[in-house]
Amino acid sequence: MNFTSLPRFPLATLPTPLDELPRLSQELGARILMKRDDLTGFALGGNKARKLEFLVADALEKNCDVLVTGGGVQSNHIRSTAAAARKAGLDAVGVFFASSGGERNGNMLLDEILGAQLIYANADKNATERAIENVCEDLRAQGRKPYLIPVGGSTPRGCVAYMLAVQELQTQLRAQNIQPDAIALTTGSCGTHAGILAGVKFFGLNVPVHGVTVSRPVDECRARLARLLTETAHFIAQPLDVAAAELIVHGEYLGAGYTKITPEARAAIYRVAQREGIFLDPVYTAKTMAGLFDLRQRGVLKENSTIIFWHTGGAPGLFGFPNDVLS
Numbered sequence: 624m625n626f627t628s629l630p631r632f633p634l635a636t637l638p639t640p641l642d643e644l645p646r647l648s649q650e651l652g653a654r655i656l657m658k659r660d661d662l663t664g665f666a667l668g669g670n671k672a673r674k675l676e677f678l679v680a681d682a683l684e685k686n687c688d689v690l691v692t693g694g695g696v697q698s699n700h701i702r703s704t705a706a707a708a709r710k711a712g713l714d715a716v717g718v719f720f721a722s723s724g725g726e727r728n729g730n731m732l733l734d735e736i737l738g739a740q741l742i743y744a745n746a747d748k749n750a751t752e753r754a755i756e757n758v759c760e761d762l763r764a765q766g767r768k769p770y771l772i773p774v775g776g777s778t779p780r781g782c783v784a785y786m787l788a789v790q791e792l793q794t795q796l797r798a799q800n801i802q803p804d805a806i807a808l809t810t811g812s813c814g815t816h817a818g819i820l821a822g823v824k825f826f827g828l829n830v831p832v833h834g835v836t837v838s839r840p841v842d843e844c845r846a847r848l849a850r851l852l853t854e855t856a857h858f859i860a861q862p863l864d865v866a867a868a869e870l871i872v873h874g875e876y877l878g879a880g881y882t883k884i885t886p887e888a889r890a891a892i893y894r895v896a897q898r899e900g901i902f903l904d905p906v907y908t909a910k911t912m913a914g915l916f917d918l919r920q921r922g923v924l925k926e927n928s929t930i931i932f933w934h935t936g937g938a939p940g941l942f943g944f945p946n947d948v949l950s
């Protein structure tokens with residue numbers, strides 16, 4: 624299958640910039656570039672805009688009338704999905720792991736403005752996946768045509784979006800004659816990471832991809848990455864031979880768990896804002912940046928190397944967890 628011509632519902636403003644971070648580079652003794660997927664534009668940006676282009680197109684092809692997905696409190700994915708649904712003339716249902724929405728600000732406020740139906744499953748991740756399926760069943764019983772998007776939009780279609788993002792990055796790197804030594808990104812539901820790994824393989828970029836997990840144990844992430852890569856290879860009918868050693872996930876920056884900020888992540892938010900005028904978010908990208916600082920300090924990421932930090936967005940989370948960011 625020629626995956627570059629899969630149906631796509633335009634949402635993102637592409638290509639996103641590839642920015643130099645000169646002050647951070649000087650401080651860290653390595654050239655740090657940032658791939659600005661916080662600036663995908665649609666509905667306050669972030670990585671989900673790319674994935675949703677393919678998922679919404681598929682929903683429309685299947686004549687669905689409501690997008691159903693799930694996530695944690697302050698989920699960027701639910702906000703982006705709800706907005707994408709509206710742009711496509713569809714309804715949206717967001718199923719949360721939590722028992723209530725917490726702060727009615729940030730993404731939760733945006734979900735309300737978008738008129739998404741919000742359901743609180745009060746369950747762990749696996750039970751929430753089942754709750755999403757149950758919501759779809761109920762909608763079908765009411766005569767609706769739901770389109771189920773798994774948590775994070777991490778499906779082969781979502782991965783294809785990130786394969787193409789790697790092609791976009793490769794074009795930018797070639798134009799500027801840059802050979803990166805590492806890519807660092809946030810690993811959540813693993814679709815972005817798997818898509819980037821698949822893209823790196825497929826387009827022959829030859830660069831290690833370092834994921835920082837912000838929600839799941841390392842082993843679970845590596846298993847999910849392997850499964851998503853297998854499914855994506857099957858979906859595009861192309862081999863994607865990624866060795867186990869290439870599934871690099873760092874677990875030491877997670878702290879007390881998903882949405883629980885760490886002192887290092889908090890410091891990273893202030894440092895990147897005050898050095899470069901760029902906002903990180905407390906749940907995802909700040910932990911990854913804290914990881915990058917530490918990996919660089921420990922020499923895992925080498926001195927004078929060229930490192931691409933893939934910014935996946937999430938700034939509305941700053942307004943969802945203001946006290947965590949301030950204290």
Ligand SMILES: Cc1ncc(COP(=O)(O)O)c(C=O)c1O
Binds near residue numbers: 938
């Ligand atoms: C800001 C941000 N970064 C990273 C991720 C992780 O992406 P993925 O779920 O594809 O691993 C998410 C997921 O919701 C996110 O909102």
